[in-house]
Amino acid sequence: MARRERKARKPRAPRTLDRQLVTPEGVPLNLRLGSAGARASAFLIDAIIMLAVLIGASLLILALVSGGPSGASSLYAVVWLLGFFLLRNFYFVLFEAGRRAATPGKRLMKLRVVSRSGARLTGAAVMARNLMREIEVFLPLFFLLFAFAEGMATAWTATLALGWALILLFLPVFNRDRLRAGDLIAGTWVVEREVRKLGEDLLIQTAHEKDMARIAPFTAAELDAYGAFELQRLEDVLRRNDRSDLFAVSTAIRRKLGRTDEGADLAFLEAYYAALRHHLERKLLFGQRKRDKYDQISANS
Amino acid sequence: MTVTFATRHFRAEREADWARLEELLGKLEAKSPRRLSDEDLVDLPRLYRATLSSLSIARATSLDASLVGYLEALSTRAYFALYSAREPWLRQVKAFFTTLWPRSVRAIAPELLLATALLILSAVASYHLVRTDPAWYSAMISPEMASGRDMNASAATLRESIYGEPNESGLEIFATFLFTHNSQVSIMAFALGFLFGIPTIILAVQNGALAGAMFAAFVPHGLGWGFFAWLMIHGTTEIGAIAIATAAGMHIGRAVAFPGERTRMAAAADAGTRGAIVMIGVILMLLIAGLLEGFARQLVTDDSARLAIGGTMLALWTLYFTFGGRRGAA
Secondary structure (H helix, E strand, C coil): CCCCCCCCCCCCCCCCCEEEEECCCCCEEEEEECCHHHHHHHHHHHHHHHHHHHHHHHHHHHHHHHHCCHHHHHHHHHHHHHHHHHHHHHHHHHHHCCCCCCCHHHHHCCEEEEECCCCCCCHHHHHHHHHCHHHHHHHHHHHHHHHHHCCCCCHHHHHHHHHHHHHHHCHHHHCCCCCCHHHHHHCEEEEECCCCCCCCCCCCCCCCHHHHHHCCCCCHHHHCCCCHHHHHHHHHHHHHCCHHHHHHHHHHHHHHHCCCCCCCHHHHHHHHHHHHHHHHHHHHHCCCCCCCCCCCCCCCC | CHHHHHHHHHHHHHHHHHHHHHHHHHHHHHCCHHHCCHHHHHHHHHHHHHHHHHHHHHHHHCCCHHHHHHHHHHHHHHHHHHHCCCCCHHHHHHHHHHHHHHHHHHHCHHHHHHHHHHHHHHHHHHHHHHHHCHHHHHHHCCHHHHCCCCCCCCHHHHHHHHHCCCCHHHHHHHHHHHHHHHHHHHHHHHHHCCCCCHHHHHHHHHHHHHHHHHHHHHHHHCCHHHHHHHHHHHHHHHHHHHHHHHHHHHHHHHHHHCCCCCCHHHHHHHHHHHHHHHHHHHHHHHHHHHHHHHHHHHHCCCHHHHHHHHHHHHHHHHHHHHHCCCCCCC
16 A cells, blocks of 8 residues: 655745745856835835725716716716725735736835746736735724724724734734745745846956056965855955045955055955956866855965 | 857847847737837747746856846746737636626525525524614614614604605616625625634625514515515615625635635635636626616616516526536636
């Protein structure tokens, strides 16, 4: 008799917000999940937009009713009822089913909805994740409003409604994938949408030629002083191009290398960056990645 | 200096491709894919693959963090633009009506049977409770809801409530209100399914009990049949929709509680997307029910005509859900 096999336990998601997606071409892409704060801000923006639209449309309809012929008022009532229904249930759905897969709030916070499997985000998934808002947001909200309006907000009902709202509201914080109830049901998650500009090529020297001539060539020992981590911090410094930073960093590097020359900070750092990168990338081609200055793998080769 | 030359060469050689991909993605995100030229559409996948391969090379050979980061972001953006492209709206709507909707309803058939049984049983139980002890009536129906149609009401009041001349001007508001209210309740029933389906079941029982108690008020006056016709003209569609929404909620609850061989997450996602398709259908059904309730019921006051309309609707729905989307089934 075949014993029922135990379900293989999936490795737990990492504690950070970084996730990997492997494309059908076999290249892993790094995704970053939207943080709880960004998600909350996006929702707040959307809630404000919805409220503004609701109030604006209501005022417009009121103005039309009071100004127009009396027979048309029932039409406006129908329009208002349907409009309210559509706004409440389909605001999120329509935007997230669109090409950007994001509501205006999410777009402002640079977020988008994607399916957890990396496959196409279907309309059904968008619908599922947003119908859940009914119990996540609207139910506790209306319950509280109703209870207060009727004056029956006893300690018990208020506590219950508050507890309910808090559990569902903070569900994203309690799991590592930042999933709210709707994401669980729909198989989606919310990731950061990153648009980056390609930085300038730092191998092209920008310093003055006269300065460049003053920098003595680097020895092998000097190039072994640092690893990839330091190289990339140096890259940040060069891209920021702040005079006091350049001075501080070049002083630190010169002290480490044991150089006594001064001045021409930019030229020195650019030259060292190019030489170090050249050195480390050549090691990389031979399969030796020196992660940082403590990494001894390639230092003794 | 050969290696430095090679990495700079790598970037100089491919930079134009990256910039072109970036430009195409900008176009694609701002406009419909149909607005792109044929040449652009041919280029897009090629550029995407070229950028992905650039990314792989850069990760392995380059220590330029900004370059790798840029390629990473660009590739991810292109991946989502290419692989999560939606189908055109028209085709989605067609697929929904011809296959997705009836198939999804069939997929939750066990829950649907259970939900229907729950509704009928709770109606019957509530009917018998109220008949044996009229005091139960107020437990089932709130006074506002009953609006005079209680156990002490006279036959004339009750007759008026089901055959009375409608107040013509309010019909469309009434129909709209019924539609939005019922949809909201059924969406709630669906969403509550997340909590293992228990609140959904409670909601269904409550609805069934309501109808049963109402019957108990009408039957003693010989109006049972009339009330049935009054309820069923739209009720076959509306109660059907509520039963389906309840079933969709229970479907999610079942998947969350008993995922079977799959992981709980996979089961929930599967049930959730199927339930969402069903719910779009439920909202459409309630729209039709609202029209029947708001207009047809107020304009048609003959019992047999009301029953004929209700029966026809029931037959149509049953046929559609049983046989719809069978062709080309996977």
